[in-house]
Amino acid sequence: MATVTSTVRASSVTAKRHSSSALRVATALAAGRHFKDIGLDSLAAIQLRDRLSTATGVRLSATIAFDHPTLAELTEHVRSALGDPTDGEPPTAQPAQAGGERFTAIYHRVIREQGPSAAMTLRYLASYGLPTFGAGHRAAHTPAPLRLATGRSYHQPxxxxxxxxxxxxxxxxxxxxxxxxxxxxxHMLAHPGFGTWPGAVPDSVATLVRLHAASVRELAGDRPFVLIGHSTGGGVAHAVAAGLTAEGTPPAAVILADAHHSAAGREDPRALALVAADRNRPAEMFDGVFSDAVMIAGGAYVRLFDGWAPEPSEVPTLLVRAVPTREMREIDPDGRWQPFWPGRHDVVDVPGDHYSMLTTDAAATADAIRAWLAGRA
Known part of the structure; x- marks a missing residue:
């Protein structure tokens, strides 16, 4: 049977899904390159996790390739998870998902047959089964930040x-x-509860705010900082900004990337239109690619923010509005789908939709962020 090292290496190369680049990928990994540097995207990272879980019988985090970004680090993590400090043989493979039908597959059937509202309710109710933690235990549940870009100057926020x-x-x-x-x-700050199953989630918005505020202060040090919240993360960013402001360390600015003030609620039409995109995804993605833990944890955060509303803020704020998604146009071609945020803020429109504004149309989003921040310098 293959050793742990060869199992991780083979799974990493296969996850790229392009056989013509297998040699190039293997060479880059051997040289210590980071997974994201060789083009490992989020879907490939989840597939890598699933392959490793199937090969080893160990439950692994969906963000494992980003938390342990080199072949050596990932191999060491898998060895540790196996309880094996040597490069011996992994145990006989066992299904990572024991029992019957996956929750993700049930969700996909519900959203296709009963619609987004029923599917959202399913996630919401299932999340009551997750463990929670209070503010006093937040340090033990704080995910490590993920660096996504490196600036040219220490004086930039x-x-x-x-x-x-x-x-x-x-x-x-x-x-x-x-x-x-x-x-x-x-840097990205992941929310707790989206990793290993069952992931503990905060017991309140206040606990989440204190957890993220501590991470922000540690990352920023004595430098100015800007919070960027995408989608429902806009509410998180606003809440964290309010918490930091109350502590005397306000952000220089908050940027809301296609964030809608009422999207936290499970019956918000815009949120349901975004969830409706799951109807059109291939069934196999709900039976081995998407994670039960991620899906149910998302329901827990909907519960946390159910009824939440942003308080007035003096922090300079930019709302970056994307174009409507395909599902929004199908539901109501003439609907007012652009996001709304209360209070005083600037607005800029970008060409991408809710998803592409961070991927294929990310350059336009980045240009809008640069221009607005430069105007405030």
Whole structure:
């Protein structure tokens, strides 16, 4: 049977899904290159996790390739998870998902047959089964930050990205990171509960705010910082900004990337239109690619923010509005789908939709962020 090292190496190369580049990928990994540097995107990272879980019988985090970004680091992590400090043989492969039908597959059937509202309710109710933690235990549940870009000057503000919590794929905005690389330091703060199963989630918005505020202060040090919240992460960014302001360390600015003020609620039409995109995804993605842990944790955050509303803020704020998604246009071609945020803020429109603004259209989003921040310098 293959050793742990060869198992991890083979899974990493296969996850790229391009046989013509297998030799190039293997050579780059052997040289210590980071997975994201060889083009490992979020879907490939999840497939890598699933291959390793199947080969080893160990449950692994969906962000494992980003948390352990080189072949050596990933191999060491898998060895540790196996409880094997040597490069011996992994145990006989066991299914990573024991029992019957996956929750993700049930969700996909519900959203196709009963619609987004029923599917959202399913995630919401299932999340009651997750463990929770309070503010006193937040340090033990704080995910490590993920660096996505490196700036050219210490005097530039640090950009800190807070992702949405409804998407089923890896939320790391690697496209935006690439577009901003060389100009700004950009880090992502993942929300707790989206890794190993069952992941503990905060017991309140206040606990989440204190957890992220501590990470922000550690990342920024004595430098100015800007919070960027995408989708439902806009509410998180606003809440964290309010918490930091109350502590006397306000952000230089908050940027809301296609964030809608009422998208936290499970019956918000715009949120349901975004969730409706899951109807059109291939069934096999809900039976081995998407994670039960991610899906159910997202439901927990919907519960946390149910009924939440942004308080007035004096922090300079930019709302970056994307174009409507395909699902929004199908539901109501003439509907007012652009996001709305209360209070005083600037607005800029970008060509991408809710998803492409961070991927294929990330350059335009980055240009809008640069121009607005430069105007405030």
């Amino acid at each position: 640090v950009l800190i990205f807070l992702p949405g919590y409804l998407a089923l794929h890896d939320p790391a905005p690697t496209g935006l990171g690439k577009a901003l690389d060389g100009d700004y330091d950009l």
